Amino acid sequence: MAQIFHRSTxxxxxxxxxxxxxxxxxxxxxxxxxxxxxxxxxxGMAQVQPVPFSHKHHVSGLGLDCRFCHTSVxxxxxxxxxxxxxxxxxxxxIWSDSPMLEPVRESYRSNxxxxxxxVYQLPGYVYFDHSIHIxxxxxCSTCHGRVDQMPLMWRAxxxxxxxxxxxxxxxxxxxxxxxxxxQMDYQPPKDQVALGEKLVKEYKVQKLTDCYTCHx
Amino acid sequence: MSSPSFNQNPxxxxxxxxxxxxxxxxxxxxxxxxIVLSKRTPxxxxxxxxxxxxxxxxxxxxxxxxxxxxxGVWGIQIPVGWGWAIVNFVWWVGIAHxxxxxxxxxLLLHQEWRTSINRFAEAMTLFAVACAGMFPLLHLxxxxxxxxxxxxxxxxxxxxxxxxxxxxxxxxxxTYATVSLIFWYVGLIPDLATIRDRSKKTLSQKIYGIxxxxxxxxxxxxxRYETAYLLLAGLATPLVxxxxxxxxxxxxxxxxxxxxxxxxPPYFVAGAIFSGFxxxxxxxxxxxxxxxxxxxxxxxxxxxxxxxxxxxGLIVAYGYLMETFMAFYAGxxxxxxxxxxxxxxxYMNFYWILLTCNVVVPQFLWIPKIRxxxxxxxxxxxxxxxxxxxxxxxxxxxxxARDFVPSSWRNYTGTHWDVATxxxxxxxxxxxxFLFLRYVPMISIFELRGLVPKGDAPAASTGASQRx
Numbered sequence: 001m002a003q004i005f006h007r008s009t010x011x012x013x014x015x016x017x018x019x020x021x022x023x024x025x026x027x028x029x030x031x032x033x034x035x036x037x038x039x040x041x042x043x044g045m046a047q048v049q050p051v052p053f054s055h056k057h058h059v060s061g062l063g064l065d066c067r068f069c070h071t072s073v074x075x076x077x078x079x080x081x082x083x084x085x086x087x088x089x090x091x092x093x094i095w096s097d098s099p100m101l102e103p104v105r106e107s108y109r110s111n112x113x114x115x116x117x118x119v120y121q122l123p124g125y126v127y128f129d130h131s132i133h134i135x136x137x138x139x140c141s142t143c144h145g146r147v148d149q150m151p152l153m154w155r156a157x158x159x160x161x162x163x164x165x166x167x168x169x170x171x172x173x174x175x176x177x178x179x180x181x182x183q184m185d186y187q188p189p190k191d192q193v194a195l196g197e198k199l200v201k202e203y204k205v206q207k208l209t210d211c212y213t214c215h216x
Numbered sequence: 217m218s219s220p221s222f223n224q225n226p227x228x229x230x231x232x233x234x235x236x237x238x239x240x241x242x243x244x245x246x247x248x249x250x251i252v253l254s255k256r257t258p259x260x261x262x263x264x265x266x267x268x269x270x271x272x273x274x275x276x277x278x279x280x281x282x283x284x285x286x287x288g289v290w291g292i293q294i295p296v297g298w299g300w301a302i303v304n305f306v307w308w309v310g311i312a313h314x315x316x317x318x319x320x321x322x323l324l325l326h327q328e329w330r331t332s333i334n335r336f337a338e339a340m341t342l343f344a345v346a347c348a349g350m351f352p353l354l355h356l357x358x359x360x361x362x363x364x365x366x367x368x369x370x371x372x373x374x375x376x377x378x379x380x381x382x383x384x385x386x387x388x389x390x391t392y393a394t395v396s397l398i399f400w401y402v403g404l405i406p407d408l409a410t411i412r413d414r415s416k417k418t419l420s421q422k423i424y425g426i427x428x429x430x431x432x433x434x435x436x437x438x439x440r441y442e443t444a445y446l447l448l449a450g451l452a453t454p455l456v457x458x459x460x461x462x463x464x465x466x467x468x469x470x471x472x473x474x475x476x477x478x479x480x481p482p483y484f485v486a487g488a489i490f491s492g493f494x495x496x497x498x499x500x501x502x503x504x505x506x507x508x509x510x511x512x513x514x515x516x517x518x519x520x521x522x523x524x525x526x527x528x529g530l531i532v533a534y535g536y537l538m539e540t541f542m543a544f545y546a547g548x549x550x551x552x553x554x555x556x557x558x559x560x561x562x563y564m565n566f567y568w569i570l571l572t573c574n575v576v577v578p579q580f581l582w583i584p585k586i587r588x589x590x591x592x593x594x595x596x597x598x599x600x601x602x603x604x605x606x607x608x609x610x611x612x613x614x615x616x617a618r619d620f621v622p623s624s625w626r627n628y629t630g631t632h633w634d635v636a637t638x639x640x641x642x643x644x645x646x647x648x649x650f651l652f653l654r655y656v657p658m659i660s661i662f663e664l665r666g667l668v669p670k671g672d673a674p675a676a677s678t679g680a681s682q683r684x
Contacts, residue, residue, distance in 0.1 A: 004412070004421045013430065028368075035371050162373030
């Protein structure tokens, strides 16, 4: 009788046995990579804003402190976004006819806030408080990166739970003296762990890793 | 019919044949493969399939409603957070036990009578596991995140709680499903080759050919097959005990009175085999009648299964007895209250009906006449299935509804969505079963050929061996 299958089926069937393991492993590996890639995390991807505000110019060029605009970072959960008046303190005098700044002036005239696009967005089920991190010696740049080098804002951290936990479990590797919290170019010393352990004790840093610390 | 019509001896002797008179290798193969190869789908099959499929659609509707609204449609509340869904899960997993027991343990014990029911029971096992697995996943509330149950390198840097029996359950049930599937499939390969060789249509030759994996029936193939099958049987054997033990831990590890009991693992395993054999009987009796397979699934088979039913039923009855005895012997006030509430409280009807179905009814199986009366046996097997469902209902619901703090007591009733989901799962089971009966040889042809008396068997026509 005629053969049902072509001779090539032999090769195909052997390949499929071999391939099964590798294809399965490949799928897992791809999922692992994609889930941690900027495609998902948006790390390093500059966000378009209504006004192309440059942190680089304002922080490293003009020397503004973080708290000049983000006023509530030391006292509240939310670091605070500056009202248009803060911009207009200078920009009513400087670049006051720049077309680039027209949305700022429009906002000032109409009393409507500028609608910035959030760069760091946490899900609603995560409780996060800026003030406690600042007061326990976690620097701005630890999470937000070298903001003073960013012409447009982008995410410097993946904001995934493993990233949160990595710090919460190993605080001594990240904590710095309170005096250096706003210092953008802070470099951890060689004996960071020793310093970290000392600061953890001094600042009474708790390594909070219970579910309810963030998911309340 | 194979059973002799001597009135003075209604019980078939142990030597009674496992296969009807006058069969040889060829006729055995013809008879079983004809069911699959027949061009005409029987009208009754179509009717049965239509009913099963309609029930499956009810399941789809119920799941749709659940996904849309949430687990609240199931009537679960606090303290009864585990309602019908978990009852159904345990019931289906229990039913899934007969397959491996028949296939693996009876194979290792050289019980030849397993041959004509093992394929069937294994298929039933697979379908029951599919139904069972569905319920805890749907009960998660957000079933689309079910993969959180598995330990995988996730971006949350959290692992499942390995100290929780619910996670043991995930591993136990998924291992059981995998091993059962492989065991069933490996056992099917020679028969799929037979169907491939006997099929006249190119498409079915190809489909069965792919699944037969190039089986040619050479001596080398058979040797490897035998080794693999035996190894798989060895692998599956501990699973018969482990799976339902782990399911029982879901309860026994908890501190709720009525759950926190050391007798649970063996008592659950016996209950599982009890309900599994009941389901094999419930299904094989109509099927053998309908397909005229009385010569292959003989009265001796039914008789043996009835005996297993009786034996496991007695173990289960011992479990009920010990549960009650221990509550009073230990004298804890919560345990005593739980048992009294079980017997006289809100759920007493469930309890007494379950005792009737699981303890009283199987006692009729002591009588050989009843074991040999096919339709009485069928009714008994259905009653056992009902009883086992009620047993799980009482364990899950009654224990939760009356826990330690009277202020939190609250009675529970399932909603019509619970009923729809349960009926739907039966629809899923039956749909898969009907497809199995039509497209896969339901009895192991080559193993059955081994039961043909050697003198009758001509050397020719061994099916798969001739062609490739």
